[in-house]
Amino acid sequence: MTKTPASTAALQLADKKHHAHPFTDPKALAENGSRIISRGKGVEIWDNDGNKYLDGMAGLWCVNIGYGRNEIAERVKSQIEELCYYNSFFMSATPTQIELAETISSLTPEGLNHIFFGTSGSDANDTASRLVRHYWDLKGKPTKKTIISLIHAYHGSTITGASLGGWPAMHKMGSTLQAGYTHIMPPYWFEFGRNQSKEDFGLKAAQALEDAILLAGADNIAAFIAEPVMGAGGVIPAPDTYWPMVQEICKKHDVLLIADEVITGFGRTGEWFGSFTYNIKPDILNMAKGLSSGYAPISATAVSDDMYAVLSAGGEISHGFTYSGHPVCCAAALENIRIMKDEKIVEYVRDVAGPHFQNKLQEFADHPLVGEARGVGLLGALELVRDPKQGEKFAPEKRVAIRCVEKGFENGIIMRAIREVLEFSPPLIITTQEIDLLFDRARYCIDEVAKEEG
Numbered sequence: 001m002t003k004t005p006a007s008t009a010a011l012q013l014a015d016k017k018h019h020a021h022p023f024t025d026p027k028a029l030a031e032n033g034s035r036i037i038s039r040g041k042g043v044e045i046w047d048n049d050g051n052k053y054l055d056g057m058a059g060l061w062c063v064n065i066g067y068g069r070n071e072i073a074e075r076v077k078s079q080i081e082e083l084c085y086y087n088s089f090f091m092s093a094t095p096t097q098i099e100l101a102e103t104i105s106s107l108t109p110e111g112l113n114h115i116f117f118g119t120s121g122s123d124a125n126d127t128a129s130r131l132v133r134h135y136w137d138l139k140g141k142p143t144k145k146t147i148i149s150l151i152h153a154y155h156g157s158t159i160t161g162a163s164l165g166g167w168p169a170m171h172k173m174g175s176t177l178q179a180g181y182t183h184i185m186p187p188y189w190f191e192f193g194r195n196q197s198k199e200d201f202g203l204k205a206a207q208a209l210e211d212a213i214l215l216a217g218a219d220n221i222a223a224f225i226a227e228p229v230m231g232a233g234g235v236i237p238a239p240d241t242y243w244p245m246v247q248e249i250c251k252k253h254d255v256l257l258i259a260d261e262v263i264t265g266f267g268r269t270g271e272w273f274g275s276f277t278y279n280i281k282p283d284i285l286n287m288a289k290g291l292s293s294g295y296a297p298i299s300a301t302a303v304s305d306d307m308y309a310v311l312s313a314g315g316e317i318s319h320g321f322t323y324s325g326h327p328v329c330c331a332a333a334l335e336n337i338r339i340m341k342d343e344k345i346v347e348y349v350r351d352v353a354g355p356h357f358q359n360k361l362q363e364f365a366d367h368p369l370v371g372e373a374r375g376v377g378l379l380g381a382l383e384l385v386r387d388p389k390q391g392e393k394f395a396p397e398k399r400v401a402i403r404c405v406e407k408g409f410e411n412g413i414i415m416r417a418i419r420e421v422l423e424f425s426p427p428l429i430i431t432t433q434e435i436d437l438l439f440d441r442a443r444y445c446i447d448e449v450a451k452e453e454g
């Protein structure tokens with residue numbers, strides 16, 4: 001029996017009454033009603049009234065292989081029929097968990113061969129935070145507890161994720177910021193370093209890490225966590241000088257390096273992991289979103305051989321989730337990775353889509369509202385300013401980036417705004433023609449806002 005589709009008005013009413021949304025102002029929701037998305041195929045999604053949008057954000061940076069892949073539905077169905085669930089606690093495992101752990105180990109940078117599963121980027125960062133502190137306890141250095149991270153970074157919404165992140169509003173809500181977290185200047189040249197060359201600024205931003213370590217004392221610092229390229233915080237590729245110096249500093253002061261690859265993992269930068277793009281050798285690498293292309297909630301924390309040797313000698317690992325290695329989510333991830341390999345999606349991003357996307361993005365560099373166009377692979381951002389020459393910013397209450405996003409929805413494209421930055425992260429299968437369409441429409445939207453601003 002086919003169900004009659006509910007009307008948008010009826011859905012919005014029920015939504016307002018019963019659905020508490022993440023990162024949403026309930027008052028604005030009550031006034032305007034939610035945007036109800038009902039269907040997706042390839043790079044496109046449709047709302048409940050049949051309006052089509054080119055999704056320039058791949059959902060939330062996650063639907064890397066695009067919407068509506070039937071092969072994943074089939075694989076998930078057969079996994080549910082075979083074994084819908086079993087846990088990985090108390091010495092148990094399922095074949096699907098084992099196959100995925102082995103597959104991930106074959107893709108991660110050398111030496112990251114021990115895979116702990118979760119269901120979200122946030123819980124992966126909780127896992128990493130607990131493991132690094134446990135590691136230092138086992139090494140007889142129990143004071144090494146503080147984790148350093150970057151201002152503007154997003155690492156999730158659990159208490160640990162929000163504490164790691166550098167978003168003041170998240171720290172404030174519920175008095176979330178815990179002791180044992182320190183935030184330092186990110187390698188964000190446009191915001192913090194325009195008075196010097198990118199190379200010099202990269203060194204200065206890396207020096208901020210060493211300064212923070214020295215200030216607290218290396219004996220008190222467990223780890224530094226960062227994304228190879230900051231994603232949600234504004235798509236901020238670091239200057240070339242940054243990562244080599246950061247890694248030297250971590251080694252010098254015995255500070256573990258956690259790469260949060262929740263966005264940059266699985267092809268986004270044109271390699272399987274952003275760590276390859278920037279030659280980063282982390283002790284822990286976290287992944288989520290692109291691991292299953294958002295088809296099922298799954299995350300993984302890849303731990304280095306050296307770290308795992310210490311952890312293994314330390315007795316039971318008192319950590320885990322009912323759904324760690326959920327077989328159905330593992331099946332979705334395995335099929336996603338199979339598709340990515342068979343269709344050479346990472347190579348496509350590296351050789352075709354990524355270069356085309358970056359060229360189109362750079363065409364905005366001399367737009368009268370754009371201070372900087374930046375990105376890597378299929379990640380991009382436009383920094384909107386009132387006067388690019390003087391670097392004069394718009395007042396936040398002007399909401400210029402959000403207004404561009406709203407115009408995007410009116411014109412059939414999806415972008416995202418943070419501060420005065422417009423962000424792009426389309427499905428990795430986007431064609432060059434679709435990239436042209438995305439940026440043609442984005443230009444129209446920015447031009448319209450520029451006209452309104454006079």
Ligand code: PLP
Nearest residue numbers: 120121122154155156260262263
């Ligand atoms: N880490 C990074 C870099 C992210 O971008 C996100 C989410 O956007 C997270 C962690 C949190 O992931 P989740 O929303 O799955 O908890």
